Every structure is written in structure tokens, then in C-alpha cells.
């Protein structure tokens with residue numbers, strides 16, 4: 523089968539795809555042997571060898587291609603995977619081979635391409651962290667006492683904020699950060715029990731000539747302070763409208779979204795200092811260094827100082843949070859904890875365990891909490907969650923089973939909600955049957971993302 527005008531490579535590919543469609547195992551194996559890259563190449567309408575072999579029910583060719591490591595998640599120009607093709611043409615055995623629960627069938631229910639572009643509350647950064655300056659003690663000292671530097675203050679990890687008038691275009695943001703200067707915090711910095719962290723410098727360099735007091739580079743440095751003993755009276759006199767915002771939830775969701783990120787960074791690092799006062803390896807005293815980004819054990823023989831000194835740095839706990847899509851593509855799985863407000867349902871979530879991939883953590887947590895088994899998993903976006911220091915890894919996941927059996931210790935109820943029921947929550951067209959977390963939570967954004975991608979809202 524030679525086509526006029528075809529390059530030798532295209533001709534070979536056409537012969538390879540034809541062999542797969544005819545079920546010629548020997549020819550398929552021989553071609554992969556010398557031109558391995560053909561295994562995932564497609565011809566007309568985006569059909570790969572696996573799709574063609576599947577279409578015609580050639581189990582042996584399918585097995586050969588799978589054992590050679592072909593990508594079964596590829597889709598043709600109609601958006602079908604090989605698994606979809608197997609199901610459509612009734613080749614149940616091949617469908618079984620393709621749907622192994624780890625990335626095979628139903629991947630087409632996930633949006634194609636990268637899901638990026640979604641910005642979550644607590645993720646916006648207006649500071650350049652300048653980690654290289656953390657070890658430059660001379661520079662840090664100069665910035666610390668510079669009148670241009672900004673200090674944000676925490677009392678028992680609660681930020682000092684000022685109510686803001688009006689609303690931003692994005693949200694009602696009743697609280698803005700109270701930005702203090704060196705003269706207001708000098709005494710506090712010198713008090714025992716105060717923790718100081720260098721957060722970074724403003725990304726936007728102000729158009730003022732660098733002054734000797736502000737440092738020669740003209741950069742505006744930011745620091746965070748946490749204390750458990752505070753000159754409350756003096757602060758109240760100087761800032762009569764300001765308050766320490768507590769409790770963390772839901773108050774931390776009421777910040778200006780532009781400032782929520784710097785609060786997340788500061789609060790997580792300060793909370794780490796608060797919880798790791800002594801060396802976690804040997805219990806000795808530690809020394810705060812690197813601008814508050816490291817605590818080094820003072821016991822020279824401590825194991826924490828050997829190899830990667832990971833226990834000396836602020837810890838972050840990865841958490842997976844996932845919207846599970848029903849195999850029919852039209853429903854999603856949401857659950858509620860006993861502690862949620864009445865009627866509220868959210869995405870399932872759980873801590874990633876040691877030695878576990880993000881995808882496997884999604885599958886394990888969903889099965890533990892709801893009994894539902896999950897196949898393909900797709901990352902969407904992430905969110906720092908400073909209570910005290912989680913990184914929420916937001917995913918969409920496709921269920922390969924639908925029966926729900928909740929883990930009653932953690933979840934009170936889990937349910938499949940139809941796309942229409944979810945749309946009703948956002949549009950408030952009709953009386954919604956449930957509520958979801960506020961837009962500041964990544965759970966809200968994941969649900970909205972799924973609806974937006976699929977309904978072109």
C-alpha cells in the first residue's frame with residue numbers, strides 16, 4: 523500500500539498501523555523492534571496502533587503494544603481513548619485490559635491539556651522571597667533596622683489587621699494587613715519569646731532613589747514577628763482600629779486576597795517555630811538562622827545535622843483534595859464531615875502518606891473515606907493552607923466504581939450530585955439542595971472548574 527507523495531517514514535507508519543488493524547502481531551513486533559517511536563504515533567483521525575487493534579478486536583496485538591509500554595491514555599480526534607473504542611465495539615476482554623484502574627479507561631472525562639491558570643486564595647505572592655539573602659546576615663541586619671522595611675505582627679499566630687472600608691472587585695475584604703515600621707517593633711524584636719522571619723522583598727521596586735537608611739539597593743524588605751507577650755496597650759494607642767484576627771477559621775478567609783498569600787507564608791513559618799522549639803531528633807536546644815528559615819541543633823553530634831538536614835527547615839504537609847467524577851461524567855462525589863455547617867458538602871481530602879505518589883494518595887483517600895474506587899487522576903491546581911502548613915494539591919479524578927460506603931469516623935455522609943444540582947449551587951437559579959465551601963477554599967474552585975470545563979459556563 524504505497525501512496526504517492528508519502529515520505530518513507532510516513533509509508534512505514536502507514537504499514538505499521540495497517541498491521542495493527544489486521545492483527546499481524548509479527549509485523550507489529552518487528553516494527554516496534556526497529557522504530558520504537560511508532561508505538562504512540564497516529565495516522566488518520568488520530569488513531570494509534572492500539573486503537574486500531576482494539577477496534578478490530580485483536581487481543582494479541584493489544585497485549586504486545588501494552589507490554590511494549592504504549593500510552594493507552596491517548597485520544598483520537600473524537601476524544602476517544604482505546605478503552606472507549608473497546609467498549610463501543612463490544613470487545614469486553616480488551617476493555618478489561620485497558621481499564622486497570624490506574625490511568626486507563628474514562629480518562630476522556632478529564633479536561634484535556636494542562637488545567638493551569640487557576641489562582642487560589644493564599645497563593646498570590648507579591649514578595650520575592652530572595653532566599654539567597656537569608657544567609658547574608660549583614661544585609662538582613664541592615665534591612666531589619668531600616669525605616670523602609672515592613673513588619674507584620676502576629677500574637678499567638680493571629681495576624682494584626684485593620685478593617686478596610688469598601689469592597690474590592692474580587693470580594694468583600696474587610697481586613698487589610700497592618701504594616702508596622704522598625705520604630706514600632708524594635709522593643710518587641712528584642713524581647714525573648716519573639717520570633718522573627720524574613721519574608722522577602724517587594725517585587726515592585728518603588729521609583730524612589732535608594733536611601734542609606736533603606737539600604738543601598740532600594741529594596742523594601744518584609745519581616746514577620748510572632749510573640750506571645752505583647753505591648754497591647756501601646757499598639758492599641760498607635761493603631762486604635764486594628765485587631766488581632768482570631769480564630770484562624772473562618773477569619774483568615776476574610777483578608778484582602780492580595781495579602782492572603784503573605785499571611786499564609788508568615789503564619790506557616792511562624793507556626794513551625796512555635797511547634798518545633800527543640801530539635802525533633804535529639805531534643806536539644808536549637809539556634810534560629812537563615813532569616814528564620816532554619817533551626818539548627820546546638821548538639822554538634824546530632825543526626826539531624828547529617829545528610830539532608832530536612833528537619834531543620836519549615837515543614838509542609840502535602841494534602842490531596844479531589845473532585846471525583848462519576849463514570850457517567852455527569853455527577854460528582856462530595857462528602858460532609860460532622861463539623862461542617864448544616865447542608866454543606868465538599869471535596870474529599872487527605873494527607874499524602876510517606877512513600878506515596880499524589881495519584882495513589884487520591885485513590886487511597888477516596889476509597890478509605892467513601893468506598894469508591896478511582897482510576898485516572900489529573901492535577902488541577904494547588905493552594906497553601908496555613909492551618910498550620912498544608913499544601914492542598916487539587917485534582918480531578920474519575921471513579922471506576924459507584925457504590926458508596928463511608929468511613930463514619932471521618933465522613934458523615936457522601937453523595938453523588940448531578941451536574942445540574944451543582945450548577946444550581948453556583949447560579950442560585952433554583953433552591954440548591956446543598957451548599958459548598960466559600961470561594962477561598964480550593965474545594966470550591968475545583969467544583970467550579972469541573973462545571974466550567976464541561977458546561978462552558
Ligand SMILES: NC(=O)C1=CN([C@@H]2O[C@H](COP(=O)(O)OP(=O)(O)OC[C@H]3O[C@@H](n4cnc5c(N)ncnc54)[C@H](O)[C@@H]3O)[C@@H](O)[C@H]2O)C=CC1
Nearest residue numbers: 839841843868871872873907909912914959963964965966
Ligand atoms: N482548602 C480546602 O478546601 C480544604 C482543606 N482541608 C484541609 O486538609 C487537611 C487534611 O484533610 P483531612 O480530611 O483532615 O485528612 P485525612 O483524611 O488524611 O484525615 C486526617 C487524619 O489523618 C491522620 N493523619 C495522617 N497524616 C497526617 C498528617 N501529616 N498530619 C495530620 N494528620 C494526619 C490523623 O489521624 C488525622 O486525624 C485538613 O487539615 C483540612 O484543614 C480539607 C478540606 C478542604
Ligand SMILES: [Mg+2]
Nearest residue numbers: 870871872932
Ligand atoms: Mg479526609
Ligand SMILES: [Mg+2]
Nearest residue numbers: 871872887891
Ligand atoms: Mg482520610
Ligand SMILES: [Mg+2]
Nearest residue numbers: 872873874887
Ligand atoms: Mg488520611
Ligand SMILES: [Zn+2]
Nearest residue numbers: 801804819824
Ligand atoms: Zn538535635
